[in-house]
Each structure stands twice: as structure tokens, then as C-alpha cells.
Amino acid sequence: MQGYLIIDEAAHALAIRPAAGGGYQLPDGTPLSLRESEGWTRIQVGEIVREVEIAVAGETVWIHLEGVAHEITWRSAIEHHARSADGKADGAVRAPMPGAVAKVLAQPGDAVRAGDAVMVIESMKLETTLRAPLPGTVGRARFAVGESFERGAVLIEIGEGG
């Protein structure tokens, strides 16, 4: 197995190999093919054939299929297992969307309970309150008021104890 394709947050294990007569196949022997012409791509999986539009950026593939754009991200087996290992609740308060810091409500060293408000962020037209994911001691805010960040950025961390 080579790794995983992440589609709509679900991980799909992927294993393809060369087919004996050229082209590719799935582990069960289903043949796969991809043919390109004038911006369109024809994909065949066994008997299923579809025309799609594909754009690749790094390890992300965008596919327009039957009127719907899909974002698919590649994750190698090693990376996937590393993520699963630290998938348990950590103290990082991550940005749920890109935005800017509106207010820092908890100071470094403050003891907080799970659910306590620690920061208010502003994204487009809304203020959103971010809360501590677990009880602990507040670390330094990584972004100052007014500073902007992308989605997923760690904004503040809650340490053990407190």
C-alpha cells in the first residue's frame, strides 16, 4: 500500500500497480487508465468511463467531475500513521478558518478549564470565540491582535497541568 487519498476528510487506502499489458490496475485487478486531450481527461476504471478536468498543485489534486469540483489530498503511509498517532486531543487551539486575531482573552500562565474562551478571532464579517480544548496552562499567543493567519494555524497552546 502506497498511502492514502483524503476525500471529504475520509482517508482511502490506495494501492495501484502496473498492469501486465501496460497501464495500471487496482489490487483486485480492475484496470485503470487516464487519457488527456484538449484540457479534458478521460478516466476509465473497469467499465466506468468519465470525462474530468484535473489540476494538480503539490500533493493536492482538484478534479471537476459531473459539475462538481473535488479536492483530493495525497498522504503517504508514513505521514498518515504519524498523524493518527498524535490525533488524540492536544492543547493546540487551531484556526478553524483564515482570519485575524481580534482579542486575546487568556494570558500566558493563566489556568483554564476545557471550554474556557481564550481568544476571539475575526474572519470576514464575524467574530468567533475560540475555546480551550482541554484544561491546562495557557501558553503565549502565536499571533498578536490584528495579525492574520491561514486556516489550521496554531493560534495558542494549552499546556499540561494548571
Next chain:
Amino acid sequence: MTDFPFANVLVVNRGEIAARILRTVRALGLRGLLIAHEIDGRTPALDLADNVRLVGGDTPVAAFLDIPQILAAAREMGAEAIHPGYGFLSENAGFARAVEDAGMTWIGPAPETIELMGDKVRARAFVGERGFPLAPSATEDDEPATFAQRTRALGAPLLLKPSAGGGGKGMRIVRDMTQLEDELARARSEARRYFGDGRLFAERYIERPRHIEVQVLGDAHGAVVHLFERECSLQRRFQKIIEEAPSPALTETERAEICASAAGIATACRYRGAGTVEFIRDEGGFYFLEMNTRLQVEHPVTEMITGLDLVAEQLRVAAGQPLSFTQAEVRRDGHAIEARIYAEDPARDFAPTTGPVLRLRAPSGEGVRFDAGVLEGGSVNAAFDPMLAKLIVHGTDRAQALERARTALGELGLLGVATNITFLRALLADEDVHAGRMHTGLIAEKPALAAGAPLEPETLAILIAAAALSLPEVRGPVDAIPKMHAAMGGWRN
């Protein structure tokens, strides 16, 4: 030689509206000037401008609000008229005055009109005094000490709004009156942040209302016409995402009544240029909401059913020309629908998204218009409003317009940044939307629309194959496997 006293028109805006205005400016034989921020990179508007000056500031948005810097750029480029578009400085009376004081033509209503309608409290009083309908409300300014008490007396549900606001920013619904104090504090904080003014205004929140607005146009000589209504009831977080004309909710009698009210309000304030009078409507009737003293995002819907170019009309009015048609000459034909394409993730509560525009294929076909603010090869950043483009379709009737909108949204290929396109298609296919049973809370009441449908097995198979065979990380190592191993079969790692 044109019929205009100005030849150089500066557009103080960005995105799709800057491009849309420049197209008309050029079509009328005028020169189009533009300010731009470098973070936007190459845009459709840049390609249409005859001259461009970059503006900067602490934030990209601040650059588009920096009046001295913008006026300096205008003078350098030889601007004789300024079109503000929507948002940014479009409803800033101080900017309108500064433009006029600098000897340039302001393409918009008189600064006094902007001030009157921009102050929601004064605007309501103005409209109410003239006998137009208003919803029950409380205004902080009337007596600040008793505001909380008067607000409480209105009863739940309530809508809190910044007095200085507009466009849905900083509005909060209060259903649980025990939370009123907290909600007031939050609304005040947002009002200060967005408008630099924490004064509030509360009104009875009308459950499941329709948002119906009327396009008006007035000239500098006192003539006012309405260009019929638009229904904009499909909203998320108080932001319109689908607009249409005519409204499927109105009888011809009601249409005549609401349009006459709008024209009456515009006449009362001696409105000059293009404006919109917004109403909310429930079974009990319609109430004045606010008047927007600018071109609206959704103005193409009106253009599609009337055949008019509203930007051209704005330019003619600003040039002092009288309206070239009377109310009786305004025609209405068929049905138009606009869908706003946003960089956002409906499944994550419509949180904004960012990314490169790897591919952009515009839809085409009969009755299809696509006003885009981005180009293939550009990128979407979090610095500005996340609206990327607008799709507008026209059909002989509502059913055909809905069908054309759905088809065109499916053809619209935008890859590289997550958008609301699939959500818009699902929304247009919703049975209540089809039946015209809409209200401003419809989207919030149907979270399944935003969550998206699970993938069919065949779709998933195609996606996995397409992704696997397109990713160098996957295909490269597979291609490196010697043919012999492949022939042996049963290979696993």
C-alpha cells in the same frame, strides 16, 4: 467626442465590479483608470484598465479606504470622474465630498443623501415621517439610558444592528432574552470594529421574512423611475447569495405597491443615480429596511430583465443628462437569477477559503453572463471579501432560468480553491426554492444542503483513479516497478 463632460473615469474598487464598470466605461468611449493592490496580482480589471496606480496601506483593505492616497492617485492619472463601485468608500459621504471638492465628478448620489440613508436611524425616521411602513424598533440614540429596557420591551426574537452599519455586518439575532446583555455587548464590540461607532439599533426580528428590494434611478433634474424588484431571500449569515427578478412572491398589485413605495422614498430624498430600497416582507406586508446609495452586487439581475446597463445610466446621470426614458417605457422581460460564487466552505459553516486559481472555465450559452473577479493563474487571498464571481442567467420564465443557472454552475470549472458552487446547485434544486417558498432563514434551516451529499461509489472510484494517476508521488514509484514484477502479479508491500 462623447456626450460626457469627463473623459477619464477612475474606478475605486477591485474584483468583479471593477471589471464590470470598466467594460461599460470603455464601451461608452471613455478611458478607464484603476487603483489596485499588489496582493491581487493579475485580475480581469487590470486587463481592462487604460492606466493603473498601485495603492498600499497597513492592510489591503485599508488601502482602498485611504482617501488622501486615492485622491493623489486620481490626480496623477488625470481622473475627472470617480466610480466607487460597492463596499469600500461607495457609501462614504466624506469621500464623495472630497471628490467633488477636488473638482472631479462623483458618480453617485449627493453626499447629503448618502449621509441621510447611511444613518439607519435618520433614514428610518425620514421614511416613517413620510408614511412608508416600518417594523417596530428601538433606537439607542433616542435615550441611551433606557435602550436596553426598550429593547427588552420589543420582545424576542430581536435583531440588533449597528446604527452606522449596512450589508449585514455586525448584526445579531437574540431569541433568548436572558442573553440580551451579552448580545448587546457583543453587537457593540462588532459595531465599533466595523464602523468605528458602537451605537445600536434594535428591531423586531420578523421570522422567515422575504428580502425584497427595488432598484431605483434618479437624475439630477428630479426625475425618478423604479426598475422593478429583486428578491434576495436566499442568504447565509445575512449575506445574499442568490438573487432573482421578478420576485415569485408578489402579485402584480403588490409589485406595483412596493415599487411605488421605493420610487416615493427616492423622490422624497431627491435621489440622484442608481440606488436600492430594501424591504422585508412577511404575510402582514412589507417594511422599509434600508436604502443603499450605491450600485448593488446583484444589479445584473435587473439589467437582465430590463435590458438596461445600470453603470451606463449612472455615468449619464453623473454627467447631468436627464433620464432618457420614463417609467412607462421601462420594460420587464422574462426572469433572471444571480448566484454569487464565494471562496468558502459551506460544510464548515461557510468559512472563507484561500488558494490558487489553477483552472477557471467560464460557463457560456444562451442567457448566461459571468462576471468574474479572478483569472486563471491568479490566487484567492483572505485579505478581501471572498466573492470571486457572479453567474447571472436569463430565461423566458423562472423554471427556465433555474434550469439554466443549474446547468451553468455545473459547467463552471473553478479548481484550486474550495467554493460554494456545488452548494449553490443543490440550493437551486431544493423543492422550496423551486416552488418559490423562500425566506432569509431557509439556508440555516436546511443544514443538509451545506453538508453536501455523500459520494456515489462510481464517483469515488473515478476520483481515486484520476487522483492516483495525476499525482507524481503515486504514479512515479509505480512506473519505476520493473515490468517483470508486474507480470508476476500479487505484488504487495
